[in-house]
Amino acid sequence: MSQKDQDQKQDATSITDEAVQTPQAAEQAILGATSKEHEDKQHYLQGFRLYLIMVSLCLCLFLTNLEIPIVTTSLIGITDDLGDFNKASWIISSYLLGYVGVLIIFSKLSDVFGRKSILILVVLIFIIFSGACGAAQTIEQLIVFRAFQGIGGAGNYSLSAVILVELVPSNKYAKYTTFVSLFYSLSLLLGPIFGGVITQNTTWRWIFLLNVPAGAVALGIIVFAMPNGFPFHGIPKEQRPNSIRELSSKWLLARFDLFGAALLLTATLLLVAALEEADVHYPWKSDFVITLLTISGLSWIGFLLWERHMTRNAKVCEPVFPWRFVESRILLGMILSAIFLGGPWFCSIFQLPQRFQIVNSLSPLQAGIRLVPFTLAAPIGSIVSAALAKAAKIPPLYWVIFASVLQVIGFTLLSTVSNSHDIPAAQYGYQFIAGFGCGINISLLLVMIPFRVQDRDKGKYMTLVVSAKRTFRVMGGVIGLAIVTSAFNGLIRSRLGALISSSELDALLKSPELLSSFPADIQETIRSTFGDGYTLQIKILAGLAAGQIPSAMLMWEKEHIMI
Template sequence: MSELSRELKLDPALAAQDGSANGQPPALRPDVAATSDEYENRQTYLQGARLHLTTAALSLCLFLTNLEIPIVVTALVDITNQLGGFSESNWVVSAYLLGYAGILIIVAKLSDIFGRKPVLLVMVLVFVVFSGACGASQSIRQLIIFRSFQGIGGAGNYAVSMVVILELVPSHKYAMYTSAISIVYSLSLLLGPILGGAIAERSAWRWIFLLNVPAGLVVVVVIFFSIPNGFPHHAKPPHERPNLGRVFSSDSIKRLDHLGTALLLLATVFLVSALEEAGKHYPWKSAFIITFLIISGLSWIAFFIWERRVTLQGNVREPVFPWRFVQSRVWIGMLLNALFLGAPWFCAAFQLPQRLQIVNSLSPLDAGVRFIPFTLAAPLGTAFAPIVAKMAKIPPIYLVLLAAILQVVGLALISTLPNTREVIPAQYGYEIIAGFGCGINITLLLLMAPFSVQERDKAVAMGSVAQFRVMGGAIGLAIITAAFNGLVMQRLSNFLSNDQLSELLLYPGTITSYPSPIQDAIRNTFADGYTLQIKILAGLAAGQIPATLLMWQKNQIMV
């Protein structure tokens, strides 16, 4: 079959590519089989118990993979008190994000080629196996390595699950369905810090990872039996749809963009690794950091040149990142928006619970509870935005702009918190503002993606938005960690010896072993470091404002 195209409110650049700009309906062109409506009329959607079981399994997939970020942050102090390496603790989160950021687009494209079901099953099993390995880690470096592979499985779960969810229902139900699924997804952020704190305080931190094993195996069983082979093409004649017997055929292998995949991995991994290590183990001007940044820069350039060539050639090989995305101003704005959203979304969830534990001397569980305003506001934002956009017929771009402003205001207010052990009530209001803004854009950018591209690009489009958001989180975390370490290490060295400083950065629990005046000085130094981080996050969040304006067009996307 020829490739499908959407007759929706497209950017003029995209409209020109599918022929609609010159007044020729896409359905009448020989290289386009049908409009979105005609395509959906041919679809056979899952019904009844099968639909509900599949939805529940995919929701659990999204819940578990996202839970792995916030559930760890409140337990990091406890983990490093046992394994050591508090100065490396950011890598426990970054390694997961790095695995995520490197392959989201790639896995989305693999699911186009090999089918949704087999790719999803493999990714869930990878996530389960390395969750068990994380729980068995005996050192901080082992945990970091296993976390990166766990992140690969998590990325696959997320990328394929989000595509399948939107293939379960026709497009006029996307807003309501995305809103419901986003609530489940965002609830993981709400429960993560509390569960992580409770497990670290009442049990062994290893259960944070081991609990994924039985839950993940349940998902595998449900997906295996509830999703038809060849989904979403299961109603087509056998010779036209992918199935398990043809997944690894030579024709499928030929469709893979091997070089594009390798270049994307290189570009992402070397960039994040350089930012993580800069200013900590290696100076910014060191040969190590410069080499990594050069490799990343050259890989990005080569990646886009190669993807342009593959897209324009139009042969059997399918680009992992279609060049038509780069040609669209709207899509450039959408990807930049996702990139700048990643930092406040992930980094606030990482830094604020740590600040509550170290500066405010709270237990992991108490820190998780005090973080609830942020984590509760986020799912409310994810539920609120699609419903308002759909019911009130408001172009989502207006809400995206509002959400960016809310993030900047909320984070700027958080940066004014005093360096005291007491948690002031105003902090909860600041968290609500920032969390609500993040929640709105988390769901709206994903919801807008399938309405702004051709049918053939839907999976890659959603994977791209998710990948740029996670990549923004990993890059943002690396930037604020470098800034934090630079400030804190310089100031602490003024009144701590090198041995004391090394011990404190390995085991933060040793703060209580110092006399009260020294404890206060240490906590004030850490507080200043966290304040600097939040100011940087506010600046990165502000990047969403010009990115949103870049998405502006005469006929706005409607959902």
């Protein structure tokens, strides 16, 4: 190993030593490296004021992360009220698409207009559109409001993660990232249960409306406790780092790849729309679906060509997806692994509670409780794998491959569960295996980034690299969700089309509660068919998990990364 590689390894190890215990902790430790160059110019907050800001940021992260799992156990209740169960996946997808579009943008905006002002803006967006979601009168309104709520959530996540590591010097990251990681884990564990409790005992609207007072508390703390000019408060403007002092709106437009971000969002949105609507409102061969797929394909090609051009020719602009990621086999493997991981991770949280409610006739609360093995296994996998990889000197790549195989095994076993009303105890073990594998890769793929990012992408570019990885994982989740939804709808329509009329089938897909209106024998056939549809979805998730294996093999080296 050359001296340069040894130095690079030492620098990266110093980052991961901080507190790599969960995906949230890993990301904060990595982002912490971006602020070290300015530590000597920062006046760190202390005492009660510091704790207040920590609480507000943790609350922002908790609410943002909670918005995915809390909705999953409420989808049946939402669609029973508003109708159109076959659009239920859009309630999740629209929120995640907000992440794909703006996750990187807000961190750049905060460089120009200040952390505090942009954080206030995104918290306001999140609060306003959470209230709008709770007041929605149609499923279409809810989907649109969720998209804007996702924009606010993406800003909350991005800025909170950056600000948290600017609050304290690097030698205190371990203490505070461990604290934040607890909130991350709790959001996963409590989300499905909260959603079940609220939907079962009151209206589903409270799963959104509760964000308003909670978000208002966080907003009030930010307004009054966070100093203006953070993280360089108390320092004369002329003494602040040049990279901060000289920023302007004109700099932002010249620096950030807005066109690339728009192409990425367009390509993803149109692909998801085509997959979601195919075999629901439009046949696969319809002009609508073909047009969306064609424009999406052209947008993907245009995105890649544009990013290649921006990387090689632009002198100032930072591309959304630097072409160096494609030229580096290691980084490309990490990104592909993240894309293939997104589907199993997000789709499981979406799909399993629905199966429990429709196939096993459980209440929303019961469904949420039975999802705990999956959501509990993920943070456990993150903690165990990072600790063992370091203590036992096992290359993290081995763990990534092992975790991918675990996911394939877990989802394959889940696909063998029968469609009976009774839930076999082994099913909880299968969930744990799959969730454990997901948790390992969510964490370790983040931990490995600083070891193989080029010097030019370190420091202030590390935020871009980490955000890009999360963006592509979310994008993989959105696309994966569209794929399994399309497969589910196609199977249901082909199986039940000869059993009930098309109008009855359309009504059933819009409101599954109508299942009880059919004769007992037909009810069982319909319930079994829905079970087969969910089984098909799980098989697809096993296939997506398998895609992580060749992606991980792209990262194979003669001398493996060690942490």
